[in-house]
Amino acid sequence: MNLIVWLIIFCEIAFWVVILLGLVTRYIFKKKTLGLFFLALTPVIDLILLITTSVDLINGATAEIPHAIAAVYIAVSLVFGKSMIKWADDRFRYYVMKEGPKPNKPVGLAYAKHYAKSWLKHLLSYFIGTGILHLIIYFIHDKNRTEAMDGVIHLWTIVIIIDLIICISYFVWPPKEKKHH
Structure with missing residues (x-):
């Protein structure tokens, strides 16, 4: 595996x-202040990935799928990072500390609306991520070195469309509350 693959794995962990x-x-x-400091390090991790990937490409590396995944990771992290931290915070507080309300699991139309908001975030991360990928393609300006970028853009386009279909399906067939026996 190349350096970028290891860096993506490192950044996710x-x-x-x-x-x-x-x-x-x-x-x-x-x-609380030290805890906030650790939580504030999450964008620093994205910055490390962005700089390292950029330097690798500037130094002549062929843009491969790991470079494209780095762009996707950065976009998803930027858009979903705060909500992922809140999700983890709510569950840690409830399940580990035994404090606060149980994390809410919406059902019915509330779930469909929640999923729609999540899909809009996915769409925003798609625009950011594919924007980064298009910038890489533009700056490298060598189709032979950026083929992987096009492949990831096409795949992500298919994924965003499938996610939209799923989103719409929840408005047609909203999930019902599970009955406990």
Whole structure:
């Protein structure tokens, strides 16, 4: 595996490690400022990935699928990062600290609306990510070195359309609350 693949793996692990460190520090050790510091490191991880990937491409590397995945990762992290941290925070507080309300699982039309908001975030991350990929294609200006970018853009376009179909289906057939026996 090349450096970029390892860097993406490192960044994904580091993202969840700093979130966990932030939550443990905030709730178990009662150090709110230090906990916030760890949570604030998540954009730094994205910056490291962005700089390293850019330097690799500027130095003449052929843009491969890992470079494209780095762009996707950065876009998804930018758009969903705050909500992923909130999701983890709510569950940590409830399941580990036994504090606060149980995390809400919407059903019916509320679920469909929640999914629609999530789809709009997915669409925003798609625009950011494919924008980054198109910039890479533009700046490298060599189809032989950027074929993988086009492939990821096409695949992500298919995924966003399928996700929209799923989103619409929840308005037609909203999920019902599970009955406990």
